[in-house]
Amino acid sequence: MWTTVYVASGKEWAIEVENKLIAEGFLVKKELVELGDEEEIYEILVPELEASDVQVLLYELGII
Incomplete structure (x- = not known):
């Protein structure tokens, strides 16, 4: 199952x-x-199983 990890404003x-x-x-x-x-x-x-790892990466990259 796919899980939303981020909502982005703008296609770019x-x-x-x-x-x-x-x-x-x-x-x-x-x-x-x-x-x-x-x-x-x-x-x-x-994928749902990767969501927590992706959120950590998004934080480390300064995206969230």
């Missing part, structure tokens, strides 16, 4: 976060959640 930022996680060896996918007039909101998802 979502791609950057996704690429950083992939570079660290994680399986990642992003899904468009909302398409507003001014911004796009994306969920960054990883």
